[in-house]
């Protein structure tokens with residue numbers, strides 16, 4: 001009937017999804033679209049492609065449900081950066097994508113930021129800003145920095161220059177002080193920085209309408225989807241790589257390991273990512289083989305095979321070693337034993353990752369939810385329970401779009 005619905009939109013790497021939920025979290029509609037890849041001067045015009053996808057997804061929502069949308073939350077890929085004209089919102093430069101690195105800016109950034117700060121990585125938003133500032137000659141007076149989600153939300157609410165803690169973290173915003181730090185504010189380009197609000201704070205009302213919008217990053221939205229709300233609850237993503245996120249009462253930052261904390265209300269979402277994960281499995285086995293061979297594994301028995309499965313040389317978390325070589329030998333004759341050894345070795349890396357977070361001062365993990373392609377492997381879940389010494393289960397919801405919808409709901413205080 002006239003029930004209010006909450007819309008979450010997740011702008012990922014290759015396409016975008018939406019989830020429309022009610023206040024109990026029940027999904028009423030879902031959908032996805034690949035980015036259309038509009039070209040301009042032989043390059044993908046990402047801003048135009050995202051914009052078109054945003055409006056296509058809104059049109060994909062059945063119109064009788066669209067009328068009931070009370071609020072919208074959008075998450076984008078972290079550190080995807082746009083420099084726009086502060087009057088018109090039009091991009092002054094092509095968007096700098098989440099995984100693009102601007103090593104040219106690193107010396108400058110390292111000279112102003114505290115050691116091991118999150119911004120001290122070539123792909124940080126601050127490195128992107130500094131690189132643009134030092135290399136582009138366009139009018140800097142009317143320039144403004146926005147993150148992907150900020151810009152997409154602007155298309156809906158029309159207020160230019162607003163961001164949230166999660167997106168602003170990699171440009172140097174301090175969510176504990178709730179301000180940009182003095183070392184950043186004293187830089188000439190600090191005039192480009194957007195104002196920052198807590199994720200899930202209403203920014204404004206939809207242009208021709210009365211609904212609010214909110215922003216965050218993709219990984220935060222995926223964590224929110226799992227509904228792990230107590231300190232000590234964690235989500236391990238077993239996709240192509242292994243990433244962990246832990247809800248902690250303390251904040252941890254260490255750029256050596258790529259570990260940083262997002263603020264979630266009065267708590268911290270601490271995360272790190274290893275280069276190990278499912279991509280290595282896929283190099284060796286098909287998904288069908290993974291299912292068949294896994295069936296024959298006895299998860300209660302420890303595998304003594306000690307591997308370090310990596311696709312290429314180099315690891316950053318839980319061990320920072322750019323020269324670490326992949327280790328996958330000795331290879332036993334039995335494929336079942338080989339797979340068991342790999343799954344067990346990845347579980348040991350996961351255990352080490354959680355123990356590193358604890359050593360760095362995070363809340364001790366007490367339960368792990370699992371997302372990603374590896375989550376459906378029940379034998380692996382059992383192996384991980386034994387190696388981690390913790391309850392492990394599959395997260396019921398893992399779509400970032402669902403998490404974004406929960407954020408839209410939370411922002412309206414109707415949970």
Ligand code: ADP
Nearest residue numbers: 239240278279281282287290291372373374377
């Ligand atoms: P991505 O990070 O690419 O989004 P997904 O979450 O889609 O990854 O997960 C894909 C990964 O899951 C693949 O690398 C694959 O090796 C792994 N995978 C698929 N099926 C299984 C399985 N039964 N057991 C363990 N891993 C699996």
